[in-house]
Amino acid sequence: MTSVKETSLQFNQKIKVSFSGGALSSDSGLLLYQEFDAKTGFSRLIEERLKIKAKDPVIHTRHTNAQAVVQKVYQHLAGYHTDDEAEELGREPAFTAILEKKRLASQPTLSRFNQRVDDETVQSLEAINQAYLDRLHALRPSAQMVLDVDSSNFETFGNQEGSAYNAHYQDMGFHPLFLFDALTGYCLKAALRPGNFYTSRDGVAFLRPVLEHLRSLAPGLDLALRVDSGFTVPELYTLCEGMDVFYAIRLKINSRLIQKAQELIAARQKKQAMPVGTSAVFYSEFS
Known part of the structure; x- marks a missing residue:
């Protein structure tokens, strides 16, 4: 992430202003998602079931196709919805700790993954989602x-x-x-x-x-x-x-429904002596 360089104040050179506070992160809440992920096996499902048309499972010397998907999931969770934001997150402490990498996959790497996606990939992602939902249903039927x-x-x-x-x-x-x-x-x-x-x-x-x-x-x-x-x-x-x-x-309004509704309204007004213009909601049924 881009940081402001250390600088000294002119009135006192002993006082220095620095923005390098160590491994700080504003996305540490992702650690809770990662713990939930580890317990329910979502990332493992992606590793096991993702299907991609390329024979080589690696899109870069350090990143596999499945890892690219997991990274995109965590980016979305944190509100980084575009691939180019991966550049800013390259060495973000929370992301690198969760994904167990020194550096995240870059925007070009993610773009190369996107180019490999086909109908079979989409179907495998749908199957992953369904398998995950089935696990959650089993945990809490x-x-x-x-x-x-x-x-x-x-x-x-x-x-x-x-x-x-x-x-x-x-x-x-x-x-x-x-x-x-x-x-x-x-x-x-x-x-x-x-x-x-x-x-x-x-x-x-x-x-x-x-x-x-x-x-x-x-x-x-x-x-x-x-x-x-x-x-x-x-x-x-x-x-x-x-x-x-x-x-x-819900049915779209039509003349037949209006006729039926007016019959019901008239019957209800007569039964309850409702004055004209009174606002009321009631339910009925008819074949």
Whole structure:
């Protein structure tokens, strides 16, 4: 890291100002993550299961492909989300202690790793994530799981592959899918999509493997799915009902729903003598 050189004050040459305070770090909180990593075996999973198209597992004389992935994970944890920040972190004490290196992989080294990534690599990273989640589930098993699926907007700049205009967000970017376990906050799966993909596109294919895996992992698990109106497609209803998954799917407003709602409102107002203009929320059901 860049430091200010030692300097003497003009009014008294015996007084020196120095910024070289030894091996200081503002990222020491990563040591707690490293302890958790060691206990749950996340980095070991990467070492064992990462697949890369290059025959040589080493992208530099001091760095393997798996080590590059682990470094990128820890950089993200500490808020260093771009590869070029590896230059500043080259000899950062906390990072070098955690990764057991004298110097971190540089930005060019990380770029060489990125160039090796292909579909098989992405699939191996997804498998690593799933295997890790399975370990966490085994450590703290649950009788139920609430799944939240949604898409998001990732704004892009420049001519990036897959970047496209999204009319809903009125922006250029990607439109990825995410799946979360609402009870734990775990991100179970993510998929990058072009920016002009509609919300529900590939949604069923995205969700099906996860439901099948959870059913095989814990057959008695109570599963519930929550999605917004963008995922309102018959194939999703069929998938949930076929796999015994409870679901709550918001419907887009339409004339039929408005008619049904007005009938319910009128009945409730008559029953409870609610004055016109009163704000109230109530629930009902109909076929």
